[in-house]
Amino acid sequence: MATVLVPLAEGFEELEAVTVIDLLRRAGIEVVVAGLHEGPVRGSRGTVILTDIPLDAVMDRDFDMMVLPGGLPGADHLNADPRIHELLRRTAEGGRYVAAICAAPKVLASAGLLDNRHATSFPGVLDNAGVPGLSYETRAVVQDGRVITSRGPGTAMDFALALIEALAGPDRRREVEAPLQRPV
Template identity: 65%
Template sequence: MLRVLIPLAEGFEELEAVTLIDLLRRAAIEVVTAGMVAGPVTASRGTVLVPDTELAAVADQSFDMILLPGGLPGADHLDQDPRVRELLTRHRSMDRYTAAICAAPKVLANAGLLDGRAATWYPGALDPAAYPSVRHRSDAVVVDGKLVTSRGPGTAMDFALTLIELLVGQDRRSEVENQLQREV
């Protein structure tokens, strides 16, 4: 079974995290949520989630994708945690999927993982002039090889469905999307 790691830091964007967790699990993908420390994590608007584990317990495990939810100050906390940067760098060296939404692409940019790549993010989360080697796009979802980024809470469902398609195929994406009764 495919495994996706979603680190949750205090102040994450709940709409993004819950949408991603829910839709990937509907696609029969194993999602492991990991807090930066043990215990519940409070999101940017006060929603409290209890992660499956803490980051230290899974940092040496293998995942098919690492997926960063955005939100502030959540993305800043991820960006400031050296364990996250080390995990992302190691994961990238194994040529596996890395994905980030909203303000979380800043974590990838500051780790040098967006250099020479196309990406999108929440308006104002990153200054394109400060990252001249990143090809900024304003699309809802941008796929550049095994790097996937998205703009924000309003694009979370499209982002999740794109990730499903990349990981388990168009047929499984269509099954999940049809169950949602979504008009596209």
């Protein structure tokens, strides 16, 4: 079974975090939700999430994918934490997936993981990131190799389904998507 780490910081975007966690779990993927600190984490709209574990407890563990929800100031808190950069680099260097949505692609940029890649984000987030060779796109989800990015809360379901497809294949994505009753 594939394993995914979703780190949460104070001020995360609820729609993005919960949609990713929910849909990946519907696909039978093990999702570990880790808080930057011990205890519950409050989202940007005041929703409180109980994490599975503090981030320090998973620092020596490898995951098949690491997914960063956006939101502000959540993405800024993720970006300011050197443990997040360490885990992102280790995941990418191990040939595994890194993914980010909304404001969180700037964390990938800061970790050097968007250099010479195609990516997207919430409009304006990557404008001043100074990413060498970045090819910015406005599609809902952009996958460049094992780096997957998305635009914002409105694209969270597309993003989560793309993550499922990357980890478990198109058939599993269709199995999860069919009962969601998405418009065609």
